Amino acid sequence: MKKNIMALALAASxxxxxxxxxxxxxxxxxxxxxxxxYSDFGGVTSVVAARMAVEDFxxxxxxxxxxVLSADHQNKTDIATSTARKWFDVDNVExxxxxxxxxxxxxxxxxxxxxxxxxxxxxxxxxxxxxxxCSPTGFHWTFDTYASSVGTARGVLQEGGKDWFIMAADxxxxxxxxxxxxxxxxxxxxxxxxxxxxPVNTADFASFxxxxxxxxxxxxxxxxxxxxxxxxIKQAADFGLVDQGQRLVALxxxxxxxxxxxxxxxxxxxxxxxxxxxxxxxxxxxxxxxxERTKRKPGMVQAGVYSSxxxxxxxxxxxxxxxxxxxxxxxxxxxxxxxxxxNGKVRADGRMEHDMFLIQVKTPEESxxxxxxxxxxxxxxxxxxxxxxxxxxxxxxKQKS
Numbered sequence: 001m002k003k004n005i006m007a008l009a010l011a012a013s014x015x016x017x018x019x020x021x022x023x024x025x026x027x028x029x030x031x032x033x034x035x036x037x038y039s040d041f042g043g044v045t046s047v048v049a050a051r052m053a054v055e056d057f058x059x060x061x062x063x064x065x066x067x068v069l070s071a072d073h074q075n076k077t078d079i080a081t082s083t084a085r086k087w088f089d090v091d092n093v094e095x096x097x098x099x100x101x102x103x104x105x106x107x108x109x110x111x112x113x114x115x116x117x118x119x120x121x122x123x124x125x126x127x128x129x130x131x132x133x134c135s136p137t138g139f140h141w142t143f144d145t146y147a148s149s150v151g152t153a154r155g156v157l158q159e160g161g162k163d164w165f166i167m168a169a170d171x172x173x174x175x176x177x178x179x180x181x182x183x184x185x186x187x188x189x190x191x192x193x194x195x196x197x198x199p200v201n202t203a204d205f206a207s208f209x210x211x212x213x214x215x216x217x218x219x220x221x222x223x224x225x226x227x228x229x230x231x232x233i234k235q236a237a238d239f240g241l242v243d244q245g246q247r248l249v250a251l252x253x254x255x256x257x258x259x260x261x262x263x264x265x266x267x268x269x270x271x272x273x274x275x276x277x278x279x280x281x282x283x284x285x286x287x288x289x290x291x292e293r294t295k296r297k298p299g300m301v302q303a304g305v306y307s308s309x310x311x312x313x314x315x316x317x318x319x320x321x322x323x324x325x326x327x328x329x330x331x332x333x334x335x336x337x338x339x340x341x342x343n344g345k346v347r348a349d350g351r352m353e354h355d356m357f358l359i360q361v362k363t364p365e366e367s368x369x370x371x372x373x374x375x376x377x378x379x380x381x382x383x384x385x386x387x388x389x390x391x392x393x394x395x396x397x398k399q400k401s
Contacts, residue, residue: 033073106126126172131393144351153181209235220236353386355382
């Protein structure tokens with residue numbers, strides 16, 4: 001209850017903005033889940049990240065003051081599209097960022113495509129955003145199901161994890177990750193000893209964990225997200241899976257999940273992340289400024305929101321226009337070099353290609369304090385966590401070839 005009250009108060013403060021003539025201001029919208037299952041993925045703190053990017057850019061673009069609007073889509077596509085439509089048609093919004101929830105992101109990206117506006121997806125997982133449903137003005141920044149499943153599987157397999165059992169959320173997101181994971185494990189000499197699908201937002205994972213335990217698989221892959229990931233890890237600790245020699249691999253983990261769990265329950269967990277706040281000096285400096293405002297460290301989604309918004313602003317300045325298609329072309333031309341990505345590249349399909357990191361959650365004894373949670377096991381090269389263009393179903397790739 002306390003967290004929700006704080007989130008609503010923050011959201012209300014972000015939504016308030018002084019009135020300016022339409023010609024004197026351009027607006028960026030942050031549309032995400034601020035009160036539900038995925039509120040810790042980005043939520044109101046993604047709005048903070050977007051505002052930080054605007055401030056670091058200088059606060060104005062092409063002579064216009066930049067404002068950041070925000071809204072909670074409540075994981076409902078009708079609320080998301082009606083909000084986006086008003087933002088585009090009435091409120092002078094040029095770009096919408098974050099868009100946690102794949103169904104929401106796909107719907108809003110489609111609407112933005114019709115209007116020549118830009119979307120910067122940081123929180124959703126679906127590869128469809130830059131594959132079957134790609135858009136000339138749609139970008140996917142932080143991670144997707146391919147990176148989370150294929151990249152993680154390759155990293156774990158290189159660490160010696162060959163035998164897997166999969167627990168997947170019973171909807172498109174979980175099914176896609178489970179399918180990609182299975183394909184990668186088998187193709188690289190491993191085995192999937194079993195799979196069980198669980199309802200979304202379930203409270204009791206006992207029967208699913210018993211199946212994982214009885215499989216004797218060395219690796220238990222969790223193809224779920226949000227509170228489902230937190231609850232399944234928490235209950236796996238109660239069952240003693242890790243203590244008995246099995247290794248949990250979370251395909252959609254963010255650092256706030258670990259914070260919610262505590263290291264006693266999350267220790268030993270393996271995952272892939274696009275960003276870790278303690279990786280280098282630049283990552284630590286962003287995290288310091290972010291924590292001053294939010295009282296927590298940033299996760300990869302918030303970091304991705306900052307990076308994508310800043311890149312958009314740089315591209316619009318370089319293009320000398322707010323025209324969505326012109327800015328999108330410039331976004332693809334410019335490299336991404338910031339604390340989030342070193343030598344990142346925005347591909348023709350809209351995917352921002354960048355390295356990711358295989359991490360393991362520390363034990364309580366290894367941690368030096370709050371948010372000191374990850375050990376980076378290895379860097380996974382960008383080419384290994386991004387769908388090869390040769391396998392893409394994006395029409396934009398065909399047009400380029």
